[in-house]
Structures are given as structure tokens and as C-alpha cells.
Amino acid sequence: MVFGDLGYRxxxxxxxxxVVDVQNDFCGPVTVTGVARDNTAMKKVAAALDxxxxxxxxxxxxxxxxxxxxxxxxxxxxxxxxxxxxxxYEDELCKPGTEGIEFFCTPPLDDEAVVTKRxxxxxxxxxxxxxxxxxxxxxxxxxxCLTDICVETAVRHAVSLDYFVTVxxxxxxxxxxxxxxQALARMERAYGRVVDSGVIANRWRG
Numbered sequence: 001m002v003f004g005d006l007g008y009r010x011x012x013x014x015x016x017x018x019v020v021d022v023q024n025d026f027c028g029p030v031t032v033t034g035v036a037r038d039n040t041a042m043k044k045v046a047a048a049l050d051x052x053x054x055x056x057x058x059x060x061x062x063x064x065x066x067x068x069x070x071x072x073x074x075x076x077x078x079x080x081x082x083x084x085x086x087x088x089y090e091d092e093l094c095k096p097g098t099e100g101i102e103f104f105c106t107p108p109l110d111d112e113a114v115v116t117k118r119x120x121x122x123x124x125x126x127x128x129x130x131x132x133x134x135x136x137x138x139x140x141x142x143x144x145c146l147t148d149i150c151v152e153t154a155v156r157h158a159v160s161l162d163y164f165v166t167v168x169x170x171x172x173x174x175x176x177x178x179x180x181x182q183a184l185a186r187m188e189r190a191y192g193r194v195v196d197s198g199v200i201a202n203r204w205r206g
Contacts (some may be wrong), residue, residue, distance in 0.1 A: 004184075005050055006012075006166070006193060006195070006199070006203060007105055007203065008049075009121070009139045009164040009165075009166055009193070010166060010203040010204065011139075011198055012060050012061045012142070012204055014062070014136070014137060014138050014139050014165075015061055015138075015139040015140065015166075016061065016062045016064055016132055016135065016137040016139070016140050016141070017052065017053065017061055017062070017064070017139060017140075017141050017143065018064050018066065018122070018140045018141065018142050018143065018144070018154065019049065019053070019061045019063065019064070019065045019066065019105065019138070019144055019200050020066045020105075020122055020142065020143065020150050020151050020154055021066060021067060021094075021144050021146030021150045021151075022046065022049060022070050022094060022103055022104050022105045022114070022143075022144050022145055023044070023061065023067055023094055023100065023101055023102065023103060023104055023145075024099055024100050024102050024103075024104050025093040025094050025098075025101070025178065026093065026094075026104070026145040026146065027039055027042035027043075027045070027046065027104035027173075028042075028100075028104065029120075031077045031096075032091060032092070032093050033091055033102055035047075035058045041062045041173045041177070041180075042104065042145065042173055042186070044124060044170070044173075044175050045085040045105075045145070045170070045171055045173040046104050046105045046182045048168075048197050049105045049106070049143055049168075049171045049197075050105055050106045050203065051197070052107070052141075052143070052168060052171055052197045052200065052201055053105070053106045053130030055200075055201040055204050055205060056079040056141075057109075058125050058204075060110050060202060060206065061141075062113070062135055062137065063108070063112050064112070064113045064114075064115060064128065064131060064132075064195075064202035065103065065107075065108045065112065065113065065114045065115065066114075066115045066116075066117060066122045066128065066150075066154070066194060067094070067101060067103070067114065067115070067116055067117070068093070068094040068101070068116075068118075068150070069094055069095075069101050069116050069118070070089075070093065070094050070095050070096070070118065071095075071096055071118060072089060074118040075089070076158055079119070085192070102115075105166070108165075113131050115127065115128045115131070118149045119151045119152050120153045121154065121157055122150065122153070122154040122157070123154070123157045123159075123161070124175030125169060126157070128157050132163070133135060137163075138163060138164060138200050139163060139164035139165070139166070140161075140163055140164070140165055140166070141160055141167075141168055141170070141200055142154055142158070142165060142166070142167045142172070142192075143167075143168045143172055144171070144172060145169035145172070145173055145174070146173070146174045146175065146179070147174045147179065147180045147183040147184065148174045148180065148182065148183035149174075151172050151174070151183070152183045152186065152187060153189050155167060155191050155192060157159065159191045159192065164192070165187075165191055166192055166193045166194075166195060166200065167187050167188075167192055167193070167195075168195070168196070168197040168200055169184055169194050169195065169196055169197075169199050170196055172184070185199065188202045199204070
């Protein structure tokens with residue numbers, strides 16, 4: 001048994017597919033403040049992720065969707081001041097009751113887990129770790145948005161909790177190519193394997 005081997009960490013009996021923050025406010029053609037933006041990269045990610053989700057489901061790999069939902073009741077002065085140039089809550093992404101929190105990719109099935117988080121970290125204040133351990137998952141395939149913020153934060157925490165991590169490089173995106181590629185390089189250097197989703201899908205189909 002070689003723990004670093006893809007065959008081990010991608011085995012459908014021990015891995016789960018984690019879909020982080022693939023939501024309209026991050027991926028859509030218009031920002032939360034109504035400004036048009038180029039979301040070509042996000043559409044490519046959604047297309048690749050749709051295929052990987054389909055293969056995961058057919059292969060018995062659990063798909064866990066993680067979404068950000070901001071909430072005034074869960075805010076704190078420290079959270080609101082997390083940026084050097086804070087903006088008002090009204091301009092915050094993924095507010096409850098808006099289209100912005102809806103998934104930009106294939107949505108979850110009725111029996112699939114949806115984890116709601118209030119911070120960048122998919123594990124802090126959520127039941128994600130419990131869901132993984134309850135289904136005897138010791139590895140994750142990480143996907144989502146943004147590569148350099150919420151995906152990387154989830155990957156770092158997962159490794160600290162002793163999960164094997166594989167990142168599907170073409171199923172992640174950031175607002176800039178540079179931020180995306182730098183995050184992939186950091187994760188590959190210290191936190192897990194980084195491969196194309198086609199490699200993962202072929203393992204699951206096989």
C-alpha cells in the first residue's frame with residue numbers, strides 16, 4: 001500500500017468529491033454589485049465539474065456540496081474587518097434568500113449532503129468532518145471556487161485532519177489565472193496531489 005499513489009487515494013471506497021462554493025455570486029456573469037465580468041473560466045470549470053460529478057455518482061463516490069451563506073447573525077467585527085478595505089454587508093457575496101447562493105454547476109440530488117459555511121473554511125463550524133468520517137471516507141477530491149481562498153483553505157484543513165487530498169486542477173478557478181496557478185503550486189508542494197479531472201474520472205470509471 002502506497003499512500004501517495006493515486007490508485008489508493010482515489011479508490012471509490014475511500015474518497016469523496018468535495019464541491020466548494022461553485023455558486024452564482026462567484027461564478028456568474030455579473031458581480032453582486034451588478035458589474036458585468038468575464039466568467040469564461042468559471043463556465044469551463046462548471047462544465048468539467050459537471051462531468052466529474054456525473055462520474056462520481058456512477059462510481060459510488062459521495063458528492064458533498066459546500067456553500068457559503070453570509071448572515072448578519074453570524075458576522076463579527078473581526079470578520080467584517082478581514083479586508084484592508086472593508087465593504088458593507090450589502091455588498092457581501094452569497095447573502096441568504098438571493099440567487100447568488102444557488103449552485104452554478106450541477107445541483108445536489110435530494111440525498112446528497114449540502115454543507116453551509118459562514119467563513120472561508122469548509123470545516124470550521126460545519127459537520128463536514130463528521131460526514132466524511134461517518135461514511136468512512138479518508139480522502140477527498142477538492143474542487144471549486146476560489147482556488148486561492150476557499151478551496152485552498154479546505155485543502156489545508158483537510159490535510160491537518162489527516163485526509164488524503166487530491167485537487168482536480170481544471171475543476172477549480174480564481175478571479176485571475178495567476179492566483180489560480182499559484183494556489184495549485186502551493187497545494188501540490190505541501191498538501192496533496194494536483195491532477196486533471198480526466199485522470200480522476202478514468203480512475204473512477206476503471
